[in-house]
Amino acid sequence: MNCFLRTILLIGLFFGTLNLVHSQTTPIELSKNKVVVGGKSYILHVVKEKQTLFSISKAYGISMRDIMSVNGKAEATVSINEVLRIPFNEEKQAVAPVILKKEDEKFIYHIVKKDDTLYSLSKKYAVGMDLIEKENPGSRQSLPLNSVVKIPKIQQQKDHKVSNVPQHDKKYYYYVIKAGDTQYSIAKEFRMKQKKLRKLNPKLKNRILKPGDWVRIPRYLVPPEYFIVKETPKDTIAEELIVLDTIQEVEKEEVIAKTKVNVGLFLPLYLETNDTINQIITYKDTIEIVTEREPRTIYRKSREFIRFYQGVLLAVDSLRKEGLSVDLHVYDTERDPEKLRRTLSQIQFMDFDYWIGPVYPKTFAVAAEYARRKNVPIISPLSAKNPQINSNPNVIQLNTSMNSICRQISNYVSEDFQYKNIVIIHPERYKHLNEAKLIKDIEHQLFEKGLYWQTDEVSYKKISFDEYGLYGMEAMMCDSCENVVVLPLNDQPKVENMITNLNVLSQRYAIRLVGFSRWQRYTSLEADRFYNLNFSLFSPYFIDYKEEKINDFVIDFRNRFMSEPSDFSFRAYDICRYFSLAASKFGKDFPERMNELDIELLQSAYYFKRVSAFGGFENQGTHLINYSRDYKIRHQVFKPKEKEPEENETVDLLEKSFGL
Template identity: 60%
Template structure:
């Protein structure tokens, strides 16, 4: 009997406690009155009958200890009519997870955080904005911080999109992530109006991944029609992919999280300050005012853009979880100034050094780096005397000698060269570019490329002596004529190219050139297309790529100006070498070609120049100005087949 009464009493106590807790939570009405005290926003809550500090804490979703601290209370008792300050906490803690379930069978329950929008919810859950609105009829025009939005769980049906086969009139482009009407139009050099006219459905609905649009066939490059074959053994292929991922994780752990970099640049800060100051005197009192807007000292312009590229790379590395300790020094062009800077760096631990850019200042820092065994990167110069004798020097810009070798390989191994013509100055053996002729003849005659092809002819002609008429006599009207000009002297090259442009109307010509030719601004770009110019270069920026567009946008937002070539180069090398340090630590120079970093303009592949020298970047790309007025860029087959590209 006693046991029976005790059981009944226990059940009553439990039910009473539950009802009491529910009553407590029901009696607390949230206040809309706010006040800012000491920089902190608080609700002003007036305590009413049957309310306790615990029920108020639960209602506002604020920890009890926080309320006690803010109101300087030492006990949990409250009086009717007492005014409490309830902090408006961050969205992460407005509603503790114990009070809000994350999902059930029908909905996800999303707590609105700072920066959330209906579009961000659509991207996260894949549920249309209107569907989210209809599931939350009480939702206002703006999402309130800390409020709960119900997102319906929609069963995703597997849809098979049947893309039509390409025909003689149209190429059917499949929509990928990130594609927009404008982006696709730019990719194929179409006007947006024409794109919409050919694809009227895009006016009525948004582009969906996996859907397709029509593109006129004549605007599509040939490589788009090359179909990738499916693997014969799908299961084996999946197994190989899984194995490669696992091995990569094992071989490339993050060894170092903090990267220490020294950056030496001629920023000319004193000169920039001087030209932006207006000094005048009033009653013998010197008055200094700042010019608005500020202007840049001309000699520092490119190097400041380079510095800004490094800063953007540091931001991206920090987002990847790396900590970067960047030391920046203004070298101007003064070796004595550098000696004083280096004296203060004797006990600074550095992972690598970027710069200086001038030879007289680079030599000073390279000597310091060699004594301290610190890798030092030459970021801009294609010719650095320290590279031959200092094993810690890493040269980013490919030398003329190496470019000559790459042009020779491209002509010998990538092209079906039948009629090869070298158009040279009258006396050119003393030029650096003469190496190109030597390399070509080695490939043709010593390595046997010439003897393998009975239809191939090789000719050399002096433009100074024979001119346009002499070149015309050497051209073939039945095969492609590959023309080499072993020179980077602007007036001379421009003269030959202008004459070749006349012949391009009657003959099939492919001109092979050096990177610097692209900066010869007195030449009309149309001439490059007419001559089917292929430039062998370590750098190329494709402004149609999403990553380039993203970089330019971030650069504009951060620095309120346009990036230049120096900005892209700085971003690439700072990210690449920082990632190398994080993966391989101090031993990273021996593992640079194992890195897989998505670069903006570069194709890095490093090779030691000799047994005692440093590393030179010999990764190149081909930029082709084709006759259909399109610019294509790719890594040549010779780069891969000769083991010069990872």
């Protein structure tokens, strides 16, 4: 099986030429992707536009000659998207530049540290972002660690006093004017038109604002980090108290129930088919000669499930390092219920802590019934529709159902409804759709619970796109508030048509589009449209490639399997780790106590609820993902409420999640 699971990591090298012009280089973002080749460590760097071999060598502190030698280059040229191997020395640490002068008459010289942004430097030194960018071209796009930023010195009037700035409220953010700010720079910073800025702040028409004055900005246009206030430590005198003759209570760690768990993994690997297609049969004097194809090919239906299996293997390795032994039993189910029945009859006397899979409905139904009789927890890793969950208490469904997603979206829309214009855009015939439950849930929240009547600062509208089209949608929009637009459908052509038209309206109106995670897979929808429409969605899965744990997993996966992990690989890793630790800690009762387990996952959000008194568990933990207008993707793990809120009690989900 080992030779079957081997695949080859191919790094494409594209040939092209970039001129070596020092003055046209852009800031280099250092890569964290490391590989080991022939016992030597290398960093893989992907060449971006306007980067040169000179600028790359300077960024990594490696000579051009060494980079050329490692990559077999005869000339000092690179191509866009070319992957370079950069020699890496574990003992060599990146050193910040030595600055002889921290400041002079014109500038303060700041060394970039982790989490520094153009905005944070603007706030720290009370200098407009435009002025900093003017002296440091490209700083708005990126600020490389340990690079030096020149901060212009602005002469401030000593007798100047800061005006009283109002507290931010649900409708407005109050921006304090800094030296160098202009109407144009403020409007550009918050992605709004100057005309709208002047309309919200009439004082801009009559006088020029000075540092310390303030203007109000619609809250929905302001990124969440603007609301974060860093507290400056105050000078305090620490008083040391020494208490004698006391006994400190030491919390006892919970005893691990088991140090070994048995796991059954049922996947359609199609091993026999893979062996068959990799055999070459020839004849010599009527004698059949069987040779193996080189390189081996993989049957297309088993590719993703091999990636799933590889993710499980990495999880088993990580658990072993933590002291937990996982006895993994892998069974090839293909897509054949009869083959699965034969397999189950052979393992009927084995004792399992839990099963993962099968993945197809017909085979899962067979295994779920057997797991119910044997009282074995069985995990459905991929499907969001398992009829067995309603009557089988052993079933654990990881994909959140459409009903639960609709409920979460309706809560999200209706719990922050003040100063909003809620617009439902639907096809002419929609009541038969599963997603139509979303409309019922929103109307239930607003009208049957009475939220709509509690304030005059909300509007609710509903329109058929098929009947009224673009002009009908525009008639529903509000100029002076945010338009929360909900599309309750997943039909690809209709969704693409509606989003295309909404993208046109986003040039004039502030729109927050709310929908489903499936839309992200529609290849004809460009990401720019999601950013323009401030798209928000709920999904059980989210991978943030900026996180160190994700990069570590990718590197481990490459080193182990010589290939790239897929979405299934991340998912399998989370499943195996989470449920193995749960079975180890809580024993046979782990399904009832799964929510007590607090471990860091790669892409999943877990929070389980039993669907009925006699049914199984559904995962209702999700990520609230937002494609923001400032071209950033933000996410927040979202868990359902344990109980309904009291009357007049509302939870400002937007504010908690994104600071909006």
